[in-house]
Amino acid sequence: MTVPDLYCVIGNPVAHSRSPWIHARFAQLTGQALTYERLLAPEGGFAAALAGFAARGGRGCNVTVPFKLDAARCAHGASARVQLAGAANTLVLQPDGRIHADNTDGLGLVADIVHGAGTPLAGDDLLLLGAGGAAAGVLGPLIEQRPRRLVLANRTPARAQALAHSHVALAALHKVELEAVDLQGLEGDFDMVINATASSLDSAGVPVPTGVLRAGGLGYDMMYGPAAEGFLAWARTQGAQGRDGLGMLVQQAAAAFALWRGVHPPAAQVLQELRAAMAAGAA
Numbered sequence: 001m002t003v004p005d006l007y008c009v010i011g012n013p014v015a016h017s018r019s020p021w022i023h024a025r026f027a028q029l030t031g032q033a034l035t036y037e038r039l040l041a042p043e044g045g046f047a048a049a050l051a052g053f054a055a056r057g058g059r060g061c062n063v064t065v066p067f068k069l070d071a072a073r074c075a076h077g078a079s080a081r082v083q084l085a086g087a088a089n090t091l092v093l094q095p096d097g098r099i100h101a102d103n104t105d106g107l108g109l110v111a112d113i114v115h116g117a118g119t120p121l122a123g124d125d126l127l128l129l130g131a132g133g134a135a136a137g138v139l140g141p142l143i144e145q146r147p148r149r150l151v152l153a154n155r156t157p158a159r160a161q162a163l164a165h166s167h168v169a170l171a172a173l174h175k176v177e178l179e180a181v182d183l184q185g186l187e188g189d190f191d192m193v194i195n196a197t198a199s200s201l202d203s204a205g206v207p208v209p210t211g212v213l214r215a216g217g218l219g220y221d222m223m224y225g226p227a228a229e230g231f232l233a234w235a236r237t238q239g240a241q242g243r244d245g246l247g248m249l250v251q252q253a254a255a256a257f258a259l260w261r262g263v264h265p266p267a268a269q270v271l272q273e274l275r276a277a278m279a280a281g282a283a
Contacts, residue, residue, distance in 0.1 A: 004033040006057055007260065010049055010071075011064035014038045016225065018246075018274060019062055021283045022253045025273065026265035034059075034261075046070040054093050060260045061091040062253065065198060068103075068133025075101035084140050084166065087133035090256040102259055105134065106141025108252025109194075109222070109245075114145070116247040116271070119192070119218050121145035128152050129183070129207055130196035131159035134222055138196065139163060143170050149177040151190070153208070157182040183207060189214050195221045195231050206234040215239030224249060225278070246278075247271055 009019040015038065023036040039061075041049035046067040053061065063071040071088040072078060078101040082088045088101035113119050124147045128135055131154035142150060150171070154160035160180035171178035189212055199207045213219055219235025221228040224246040232242030254267035277283035 002033055004035045005059045006053075007034055007036045007060045007062075008039045008053060008058060009036075009062040009064060010039045010041050010046065010053070010067060012041055012043060012066065014040050014064065016227075017064065018224075018249065018278075018283060019253060021277070022250055022270060022274065023257060025270050026254065026257045029270070030257075030261070030263045030265050032261050032263060041067065047074055050074060050091070050099075054097070054099075058093050060093055060256070062256055063089050063091065065134065066132070068105075068137060071133075072101055075099045077101070079103065081106065081137075081140060084170070085133075085136040086166070087136040089133075089137055089252065090259060092260060102256075103137045104252040104255035104259070105137035105248070106139070107255050108248040108250070109138045109220075110141045110145060111251040111267075112243075112245075112247035113192075113218070113220065116251075117218060117220075117241070117243050121147050121192070123148050124191040125149045125189075126151070127186075127190040127193045127208070127212060128196060129194065129199075130154055131156070131163045131180075132196070132198075135196035136163055138194070138222075139167055140170055142194075143167060143174055143176050143178070146174050147176055149179070151188070152178075152180045153183045153186050154180075155183045155207075186212060188212065190217065192218045192220065193235070195219075195223070199231075206231055210238070213238040213240050217241070218243060221245055222248060246275065250274060 068087040076098040081103040082101045090102045092100040152160040164180040217240040221231040222245040224244040228244035235242035250271040
């Protein structure tokens with residue numbers, strides 16, 4: 001009897017993650033034999049948690065907050081996306097003990113905005129909140145969609161400036177105006193505001209002032225479920241559409257699944273099923 005391959009999502013917190021449900025459904029629909037679990041790593045303990053998982057025969061991991069920068073540092077090899085971002089959300093644990101890192105966050109975000117929300121990014125003014133691993137992972141793919149202007153805002157301006165600096169060449173290639181600003185002094189208005197901070201997860205409120213999101217625009221929180229409700233409600237008060245990151249979660253998971261298994265699962269179907277299951281309290 002074949003033993004299913006072992007995968008996990010590593011984070012802190014991680015109990016809320018819907019990734020086990022998503023990957024179990026992907027496996028059912030594609031005929032893949034695997035098990036997928038949640039792994040809570042203590043703060044500062046990512047490397048040890050990853051080593052323990054590998055010792056148990058783990059084949060791959062998704063990585064969530066706050067460990068995406070740690071994941072990139074732990075890898076022996078990395079995709080071009082990880083090399084640019086300095087952050088990884090997907091690890092492939094190879095039989096020889098080497099670790100390959102990739103980042104599917106940006107692919108998932110762009111797919112959910114462009115196809116899920118039906119909102120093209122080309123020519124728009126975008127505001128990306130945060131400069132940690134979540135923001136780093138999506139900045140490159142957002143630039144590749146050729147918005148007119150992309151502003152990074154963070155409470156620590158130096159981090160936003162460093163992240164912007166690492167993407168200057170890519171922005172120039174795609175003729176995108178790329179800026180980094182202090183979150184406290186944020187001004188202007190935008191077609192889209194994307195929240196890549198942990199403010200929703202920490203119940204810290206909306207990290208931007210009223211008026212930065214144009215009426216008719218899109219307020220997108222990379223968190224999902226109850227954690228995102230405050231940000232989405234704020235977006236609606238601006239006369240904009242609010243969308244949580246559940247579609248991004250499923251799309252980035254599909255890209256990771258394809259990387260691990262060589263099979264592309266039906267992401268749109270699974271997203272529809274997951275929303276229905278969550279509404280019914282079954283996922």
